[in-house]
Amino acid sequence: MKIALISVAKDDPSGKGPIGFLPLFDGVIVEHQLLWAVQLGAERIIFLSPSMPGALLQYVDQLKDDGVAAEIVRSAADLMQYATATDEVIFIGDGILPRGEFLDILADNDRELIFVVDNAEQYSDFELIDLNHRWLGVATIQASRLAELADVPDDWDVGSALLRVAVQAGARRESITGTAIANGILAFLQNDDHIAEFEQKRLRNPERVEGNFLSRFLFQPLQNRLIPKLWRMRSSAIYVKVACVGTGLFGVLAAWFGLTGTALILIFLTSVIQDLSQNLTAHRPVSKGRKWLASGALMLATLGLVLIVKNESSLSILWPNIVVLIIVMASLWLAKFRGKDGVLDLIKPDISLIILLFLCFHLLGLFSVGLNVMALFGMAFLIADQIIVSRAEEKRLVSAD
Incomplete structure (x- = not known):
């Protein structure tokens, strides 16, 4: 031992x-x-x-x-x-x-x-x-x-x-x-x-440089400036967790009342604040709270997206769109375990990127089109990543022989 x-x-x-x-x-x-x-x-x-x-x-x-x-x-x-x-x-x-x-x-x-x-x-x-x-x-x-x-x-x-x-x-x-x-x-x-x-x-050369382009070039630079200030504020970690849950709940309520644009913005903020909360306590040995918060934020985001799909879909395409949403969320879950330190890391889909793209398609009046594009994007990422991993493994085996 x-x-x-x-x-x-x-x-x-x-x-x-x-x-x-x-x-x-x-x-x-x-x-x-x-x-x-x-x-x-x-x-x-x-x-x-x-x-x-x-x-x-x-x-x-x-x-x-x-x-x-x-x-x-x-x-x-x-x-x-x-x-x-x-x-x-x-x-x-x-x-x-x-x-x-x-x-x-x-x-x-x-x-x-x-x-x-x-x-x-x-x-x-x-x-x-x-x-x-x-x-x-x-x-x-x-x-x-x-x-x-x-x-x-x-x-x-x-x-x-x-x-x-x-x-x-x-x-x-x-x-x-x-x-x-x-x-x-x-x-x-x-x-x-x-x-x-x-x-x-440490702030000039942050240790945590990972995630897709949205995380690397927007969220993390902002967090590198914000986290030192939050740590000087008493109980800031608790306030951030409350803000995460609060924005998620308000996002679900906005989706329930048919306010799609507002709901997507609030759900996007939920994912951003959850990432901030995780980084705020990233060096703590106790991680139970972070895991529960991440799971809760994902559940609220998923519920909000289900309500949004219901509001934005006619009766004839409601269930097909629900199936497509399930494909989108499944591809996000699978992508979480793929593409780490890979050549496709910068375009790796996550909940923040997906919701932001949903918002863009909604503003263009093409929500259903965007839903299908997100599903295709997620599946294309998984297939391309698998091909790259397989080829790398083949090269490794050849070089070993």
């Missing part, structure tokens, strides 16, 4: 509490550290905190309520009760955010290792190992080594003691270049200045 040991032992120099709970625009530092550990396969999260601050106690209680195996220990002597000798421990220091290539390196690793950088003046904030290397605050060791920390005095830094144990055990050193650090493979966040610089880089 993999265990993540996250240090929450150091306080911010300006007196704002533990470094791990300094806020980023999409959560606090420990939330990002926990998500990284979970992505790596950690099944248990242990927070190391001699002082046991209230924010940490509340956060761990929240994690436990959501089914995450999380614990708090005060000292090195308490660690062994949560690990067996065969477990692997991944240590993450205070304010350290490993990213990118770290996942690939550790996913393929079966040895004890420490991550280091060459000893240079610009890396003086990192702990010095010897004349050649400084430690980057990330290490992986066997849990059996934790017994060697049992006698460490409570006023010692456990991270430093763990580093000494790893070095004495001959752990492999994985050197990270200065260029990789400058490009963001690891963030060292110890105060507000570090965080401000880190956030500016």
Whole structure:
């Protein structure tokens, strides 16, 4: 079993509490550290905190309520009760955010290792190992080594003691270049200045660049500007969820009363706000609320579209149009699992794009035509994507032979 040991032992120099709970625009530092550990396969999260601050106690209680195996220990002597000798421990220091290539390196690793950088003046904030290397605050060791920390005095830094144990055990050193650090493979966040610089880089180079052209070139640039402001507003995530449900319900009501244009606009806003809500909490380890909100928004959009089709169809073509709508929604569901990182990604149909196109056809007085075009578009995307995937698989098999 993999265990993540996250240090929450150091306080911010300006007196704002533990470094791990300094806020980023999409959560606090420990939330990002926990998500990284979970992505790596950690099944248990242990927070190391001699002082046991209230924010940490509340956060761990929240994690436990959501089914995450999380614990708090005060000292090195308490660690062994949560690990067996065969477990692997991944240590993450205070304010350290490993990213990118770290996942690939550790996913393929079966040895004890420490991550280091060459000893240079610009890396003086990192702990010095010897004349050649400084430690980057990330290490992986066997849990059996934790017994060697049992006698460490409570006023010692456990991270430093763990580093000494790893070095004495001959752990492999994985050197990270200065260029990789400058490009963001690891963030060292110890105060507000570090965080401000880190956030500016993230907003200039957002990690989440996916979806079709509508999402990439309209929604995501707008969200990159809006999300940092929303995170500074108390309970903004709740307000966004209420807005999502509210616009969906009003969209259904507008469709019920035959206001097709208004209904389509409100349903389109529902899909946009739902995407915003998902990105607003994208780095949180608890995702139950996001899943329910996404399902609810899709159900409201579908109900609204059914009512719109009913209002816009004569009795003779009502059921054929309902069947076509079912084809459209089925193609959206299937497309969700296709075209990822593919050549057709930019035109991948989703609910926002479909509703926007429906609105355009409605304004032109061609709703029924638009409905059939959307069905053909969805099926054409699936067929073309399958052809591309099949050809890529054939090339892979030929090259393997």
